[in-house]
Amino acid sequence: MTVKKFNLPDVGEGLTEAEIVSWKVKPGDSVAINDVICEIETAKSLVELPSPYAGTVSELLVAEGITVEVGTPIIGISDGAAEAAGGAPAPAAPAAVEPSAPETPMYGKLSQDTTDAGTSDSGPAGGPLVGSGPKADAVRRRPRRTAPSAAAPSAPAPAPVQAAPAPAAAPAPVRPTPSAAASAQPAPAAAAENGAQAAAGLGGTLGATVSGIVSRVLAKPPVRKIARDLGIDLADVTATGARGEVTREDLVSYQAQRDAELDQADSFWGASRKPQEQRVERIPVKGVRKATAKAMVDSAFTAPHVSIFVDVDASRTMEFVKRLKASRDFEGIKVSPLLILAKAVIWAAARNPSVNASWVEDADGKGGAEIQVKHFMNLGIAAATPRGLMVPNIKDAQDLSLKELALALNELATTARAGKTQPAQMQGGTLTITNIGALGIDTGTPIINPGEVAIVAFGTIKQKPWVLDGEVIPRWITTLGGSFDHRVVDGDLSARFMADVAAILEEPALLLD
Structure with missing residues (x-):
């Protein structure tokens, strides 16, 4: 082979x-x-x-x-x-x-x-004996004994008793031998009682041996260690393993029940009677989260951030989205205000190219830095996943129609939620949008994605009182927040860029120009 x-x-x-x-x-x-x-x-x-x-x-x-x-x-x-x-x-x-x-x-x-x-040293098997294989905890204590008395009780003994080897013949009610008893697999609760009866009937050294084996709860070494760490007596745990052994799942279930009894309710807070060091959840930092943390620290302490905010009347964007949803061209396609914002960012970046750039240290190999302005838009969309923050991007987003961009956004979100985003989809981004409004947040000061110089935070859209033509009326209002690398984007440029994005959300018809 x-x-x-x-x-x-x-x-x-x-x-x-x-x-x-x-x-x-x-x-x-x-x-x-x-x-x-x-x-x-x-x-x-x-x-x-x-x-x-x-x-x-x-x-x-x-x-x-x-x-x-x-x-x-x-x-x-x-x-x-x-x-x-x-x-x-x-x-x-x-x-x-x-x-x-x-x-x-x-x-x-x-x-x-x-x-x-069936091929162990206990002899050839006459058929499959459920639970008769060697146990992890019984391998070291297999005394070779023969059945000493016909007066021993004929009730089936628990699985551990089969550790005393004997011919593995098929069980018969008139042969009260250990092998006959071992061919049955009683429930754990009945096992202790049957084992005690067997120990009393056998007497002497063999009886003490059987009693000691019966009192030993079946569990693998890792499970025993977990039980010791949690202070759990395995004898108190209901075993559900295929051979009557206590499993990890049994410990988890028992611990959850014990904590619930101590707290009188299931909650985030640990049982107050437990030491505090046992109520600390430790989560290893690795993979995506580790890489994200390093990138954010590098960005925060390398690029000097400056943030600005703007309130926007997005009522016409909401009307436009409603019309798109009713359109046959967009049938079956999820459409949201994020689609209009994405188009607005692309449009505004074309009018303010330096926001779609990178600051590169030692670009010439002689210690000189340079600004690299990208004449393409790989639009990143920050996505929160169970494994951490990911920022996949839509390649050459500037070339996509509104419908194509909607399809790309839907695919990006579906792939990210499923955890199937590939490394290539997160490389080469030029500008990022983070949609914190989906969580009901008004705005924020996002950290720039490494390798870029700008990021836009899209807040929630909700009805607020708004002054229009001297009248206070309810309108759909959102707040945009933008963070910029001040080495590349100064105050004037960042303000003009954010004003252009806001203009599209206030009047999507400008996209037709």
Whole structure:
């Protein structure tokens, strides 16, 4: 069997590492070329990785949540030719390291584990024994004992009792042997009672051994550690694992119930009876959020920001949007005032070109800086996602019609919300819009996206009293906020640019000029 290792590729320009967010396959799965095998998070976005090979997944080399460098092997894919000749199913192999592995389906299925258990040192299996495979906590305590007495109770014993090896024959009601008892899988609550009866009946050393094993709650080492850290007694937790073991999900459920009882209600605040150090949520800063934080710090302390604001009567923009929604040309296309603002920014930038530029240090290699004015508009739209702030941009937005721009905005928003924005979509932006009005915010002082010199914040549009021709009437009012790199955009230029944007929102018909 040939196993091909797939190394983590560079999915962007110069990316050096990525986090494995989730696996879409597990050992034993068949994959074809270009099938999605996992999702990774880079410093720029969430990316799906396709398989470069066809075959059977033999092993996953990196666990979910781990960050690895580009070029690191992350998965092994076999050609599948030797799978049938190998005898044991491929997914069963990782089960040998089950105690130290995360509780995920990638480490084999229950049916495969129990098949392997049939070939253990307890003798050949007459059939699949549910829950009769070796346990992580019982492997080190397998005393070789024979059934000492026929007077032992015939009631089924709990799963841990099968740790005392005996012939794995099919259970029979007249044979009160440990193997017969082990063939059944009672509920955890009944297990303790049956185990105590078995211990009392067997007596002596074997009885003490069985009693000690029964009192040992089944759980994997990582689960035991979590329980110790949380101060949870595993015996108090209802087990739902396939073999009667306590799982991580059981601990989470138990902890949530315990906190609810302490607080008398579910809330953000932790239970006051718990030490404060146990009520601190720690969120690692990595991926998109880490890259965004660094970029914002660099921008805030490199580019001298200046911000200005303008109130705008957007009533005619609201009327225009309403007409577009009713138009057959825009049928099925989501239209919002953001579309008109995007057009206004493009129009105003053409009249004030220096806002669509970059400040470049040491451009000539001799320490001299230069201003690079872009004769194209890659319009960035800031999008808040569960993984942090992303700013994908619409390439050559100046060439798009109103309908084409509406379609581009819809696609950009849908892709960002789904976390599928690609690194290339966030590179090369020239000017950015942040739509904080969607959250009901009037305005703000946004930080300039690195590599640009201007950003416009679009506040919420709501009816306010407005003086028009000497009369106070209700109008649809919004507030625009703009931040500019004062090295490139001085006060006069920033004011003229914002006034031009406001003019389009007040009278969209100017776009026809």
